[in-house]
Amino acid sequence: MKLEWRVARRYLASRRGTRFLSLITLIAIGGVSVGVTALIVVTSVMNGLQSELRKGILGVNPHIFVLTYGEGMRMDRWEEPLERTRTVPGVVAVAPFVHTEVGLRNRGGYPEAAVLRGIDVGQRGDGVTEIPRLLRESRIDLTRSRSGLPAIALGQALGARMGLIPGDTITVISLSNARMTATGLIPKMAMYEYAGGVRTGMWEYDNKFAYTSLSTAQDLAGLGQGVSGLEARTTDPYEAQTVSRAIDQKLGIPFRTDNWMNMNRSLFSALKLEKLALTLILLLIVIVAAFNIVSTLVMVVTDKTREIGVLKSMGMTSRRILRLFMLQGLVIGIVGAAIGGSLGALVTFVVDRFKLISIPGEIYFISHLPVKIDPWDLLTILVSTVVISFLATVYPAWQAARMDPVEAIRHE
Secondary structure, eight states, X not given: OXXXXXXXXXXXXXXXXXXXXXXXXXXXXXXXXXXXXXXXXXXXXXXXHHHHHHHHHHHHSOSEEXXXXXXXXXXXXXXXXXXXXXXXXXXXXXXXXXXXXXXXXXXXXXXXXXXXXXXXXXOOSSOSSSHHHHHHHTXXXXXXXXXXXOEEEEEHXXXXXXXXOTTOEEEEEEXXXXXXXXXXXXXXXXXXXXXXXXXXXXXXXXXXXXXEEXXXXXXXXTOTTOBSEEEEEESSGGGHHHHHHHHXXXXXXXXXXXXXXXXXXXXXXXXXXXXXXXXXXXXXXXXXXXXXHHHHHHHHHHHTHHHHHXXXXXXXXXXXXXXXXXXXXXXXXXXXXXXXXXXXXHHHHHHHHXXXXXXXXXXXXXXXXXXXXXXXXXXXXHHHHHHHHHHHTHHHHHHHHTOOHHHHHHXX
C-alpha cells in the first residue's frame, strides 16, 4: 500500500513537481467542497428552524391541554379534575387558564384584534409555561396597578404597534360575553391599565397575544368561577401523547385532551418534508462533483498510460493499479469533504452568532434565521460524500487496471 500511496500522491501533484495540486484536481476538490458546504448549511438551517420553533412553541404553550366536550370552551368545577390530572405519572405542573378572542382599543381609538390569555399569576417555581417567568423578568405585575384598573400585558410587537406605554388605559372588548338586547348585540367592555410588553421571541405571540390575571379574564369572558380548561406540563415534551392518553383514561367523559405535537403536526411535517426535498436536490451537487472525479481520473489514466504500462511490466499487479487510482479518488473525496465540512461549520456559526439573515415572522413565527448543526447529519453528509467519491473511482481505476502493459508502453 505504501507504493500505491506514493504513486497516487505523485499523480495528484502538478507536472512541474511543485507541492501544489494540479488544476483538474483542484476543480474536483472544489466541486466536492461546494456540495458538502451547501448540504451542511441547508440541513443546519432546517434543523435550527425546527429546534427554534419547537423551543418557542413549548415556551409559550403547555405540553397538554385538558378541555371538555360541548359547545364553547368552558370548564366548571375544575378544581377536582386539576388534582386528578396532577396525579398522572409524567405530569409535573397543572394550572387553569382562560382563552378568549378580544378587541383592543387605545385612547386614540386605534383598534386591534388579540387573543387574551388569563393565567394563574400566583404560580411559583416551575410554571406550566414560560409566561409567568417572562412577566416577572419584565417586572410586570398583573395583580395590581397604579390606577386601580385591572392590569393587562400585551405582546411586545402588539403593544408597540398600538403606541402604548406602561400606565396607559386601553379598552378591551369581548364578544364571548355579549348581551342580546332590543337594540342588538352589546359586547362586554372593560377598561384596563397597560402594564408593559412581553417578548417571547415568537413573532406570532408577540404580535397577537395579551395576558391578564385569571380572575380578570374570567370576569371579562363571563365564565364566573369557570375556566376555559387546564394546561399541563410533562417531564418530557416528546412523551406528551402518551401522558395525554393517560389523562384521558384518568378523567374520562366529558373531558378530552390535546397536546402540542398534534396541534403543530402539520407545521413540523412540512418542515421535515422541505428539509428532505432540499437535501435531495443539493445532493445532486455532490453527485456532479463525483462526475468531476471520474473525468479527473480518466484524464490521469490517459496521461499516465505509458507509466502504467511500465509499472505493470516491472511487476505491479492489476489489483495494486486498481488501488492506486482508487486512492486518488478517496483523497479527493476526503479532502473535499474536510474543506466543505469546515466551511459549512464556519458559515453556520457566523450566520447563527450574528443573526445575519432576517425572515418574515408572520410565516415562520420567528424573526431571524436560526442555525443548528446536528452531529448525525454532519457525519452522514461526510460519510456519504466519501462513499460517493469512492464509487466514482471504480470505472477509471478498472480501466487502468485492465490495460495490457505492452500496448500501454506503445501508447503515444
